Amino acid sequence: MDNNEIKKANRKALPMFLLVLAVSMAVGGCIGFFSAKYGLNELAGGIKGAGRAFARVAPWLLLAEAVLLPAVAIPLYGRAKKLLSAWDGEDETVSDEIDAGSPSSCGSRTPR
Numbered sequence: 001m002d003n004n005e006i007k008k009a010n011r012k013a014l015p016m017f018l019l020v021l022a023v024s025m026a027v028g029g030c031i032g033f034f035s036a037k038y039g040l041n042e043l044a045g046g047i048k049g050a051g052r053a054f055a056r057v058a059p060w061l062l063l064a065e066a067v068l069l070p071a072v073a074i075p076l077y078g079r080a081k082k083l084l085s086a087w088d089g090e091d092e093t094v095s096d097e098i099d100a101g102s103p104s105s106c107g108s109r110t111p112r
Contacts, residue, residue, distance in 0.1 A: 034040065083098045
C-alpha cells in the first residue's frame with residue numbers, strides 16, 4: 001500500500017473507531033456513575049474476586065500458550081520450508097502459496 005491508500009483506509013476506519021470509543025466511554029461512565037450513586041460496593045468486590053481468579057488461572061494459560069503456539073507454528077514453518085526448497089524461483093503461484101502458509105500471514109489466508 002502506498003501512503004495515499006493508507007490515509008484513505010485510516011479515514012474510512014476513523015468513524016467506526018470513534019463510535020466504539022464513544023460507546024465504551026458511555027458504558028464505563030454509566031457503570032461508574034451508578035456504582036458511586038447507589039453505593040454498589042459489591043461491584044468492587046466482584047471485580048477483585050475476578051482478578052484473584054484470573055491470577056490463579058494466568059500461569060496455566062501462559063503454559064498452555066507456550067505448548068500450543070509451537071504445535072501450530074512448527075508444522076506451518078516446515079510446510080513453507082519444504083515448498084521453498086522445491087520452488088524453482090519462477091512460478092509465482094508457488095511463491096504465493098509459500099507466503100500464504102507463513103505464520104505471519106495466517107490471518108490473511110484465503111480459501112483455495
